[in-house]
Amino acid sequence: MIEVRHLTRIFRTYKKKPGFWGGVTGLFHREFEETAAAKDISFDIAEGEFVGFLGPNGAGKTTTLKMLSGLIYPTSGTARVAGFDPTKRENAYRRIFALVLGQKNQLWWDLPAIESFNLLRAIYGLPADQFKASLDELVKLLDVEKKLNVMVRELSLGERMKMELIAALIHRPRVLFLDEPTIGLDVVSQRAVRQFLRDYNRRYKVTILLTSHYMADIKELCERVIVIHKGVKIYDGALAQLENAGGARKKIITFEPALAAADSPQGNAFPETWKSGFGTTTRADDGKFTVCVPGENVVSVSQEILSAGPVADITIEDVPLEDVIAELFTSQK
Ligand SMILES: Nc1ncnc2c1ncn2[C@@H]1O[C@H](COP(=O)(O)OP(=O)(O)O)[C@@H](O)[C@H]1O
Ligand SMILES: [Mg+2]
Incomplete structure (x- = not known):
């Protein structure tokens, strides 16, 4: 057509x-x-x-x-x-x-x-x-x-x-x-x-x-x-x-207490993004921590997070399409 x-x-x-x-x-x-x-x-x-x-x-x-x-x-x-x-x-x-x-x-x-x-x-x-x-x-x-x-x-x-x-x-x-x-x-x-x-x-x-x-x-x-x-x-x-293409990647979002136990390079003063034991970890302004992991690791990483300390809440999400596309653009010069 x-x-x-x-x-x-x-x-x-x-x-x-x-x-x-x-x-x-x-x-x-x-x-x-x-x-x-x-x-x-x-x-x-x-x-x-x-x-x-x-x-x-x-x-x-x-x-x-x-x-x-x-x-x-x-x-x-x-x-x-x-x-x-x-x-x-x-x-x-x-x-x-x-x-x-x-x-x-x-x-x-x-x-x-x-x-x-x-x-x-x-x-x-x-x-x-x-x-x-x-x-x-x-x-x-x-x-x-x-x-x-x-x-x-x-x-x-x-x-x-x-x-x-x-x-x-x-x-x-x-x-x-x-x-x-x-x-x-x-x-x-x-x-x-x-x-x-x-x-x-x-x-x-x-x-x-x-x-x-x-x-x-x-x-x-x-x-x-x-x-x-x-x-x-x-x-x-x-x-x-x-x-x-955004990977069979998933995001795991948790509230602060769990990841406070994670190995931040600066102790409790978390940088915005760092490589923790769980994977690439991001701290949002609202105090939530997000870990981006391959789909096959979701279960094991969630278990690790849960056993690392008290967790207020935990959610597992797909990487948003917006992010996948944004990555596609930044990978093009
Ligand atoms: N009439 C025009 N004269 C000069 N430049 C234009 C004109 N229309 C669009 N452009 C330029 O062409 C590019 C593509 O614009 P556009 O097709 O409107 O993009 P999009 O719809 O994807 O946002 C932009 O850099 C825009 O500034
Ligand atoms: Mg337009």
């Missing part, structure tokens, strides 16, 4: 030298700074896949989604979405994809959402019955029946995002690009949007490429993730495998 080949986008920004003379010489010798927001990115996404697109701020995610949507042109490389070349901006292409930018509103601020939907119906030339069927279904799934006639600017952030999703899906696109759709939403709205996206993807086999800062979104929705860093693709594969 989506074929991306060597997609590259270089931004050139004019670099002004400081001071008056810098400005004057700049008139004659313009110096540019080049940023490769996307560098030689290639991937394929099959119909119906729900793929997570990850990377730190400035990695090039939004730039890539904008290229796939035909909003900006690549410097080189090609993309095909459902057989269309997005750079041609054909009307037929507009009808089969949608882009949702969490940081940007596409609905009319001073109108009730229903008015924007009616306008979209006219723009896409949707038959009345098809429009009504889609609208009724989306409104019901997202539970916003009572909010359709409220001015968009008076809606909560969560309600607004639900309306944005309806606007994006009203013409029943086959491909959906979602850029941070849950950013800033409260936990309840995040969960509602997430659940909706999962159901919708399953029901209609819509192909979805999603970026999100919230690992919960990615974990619950995407089996496959593509990770980019400084414009370069550094991982493309199963999310489960990426999680395992």
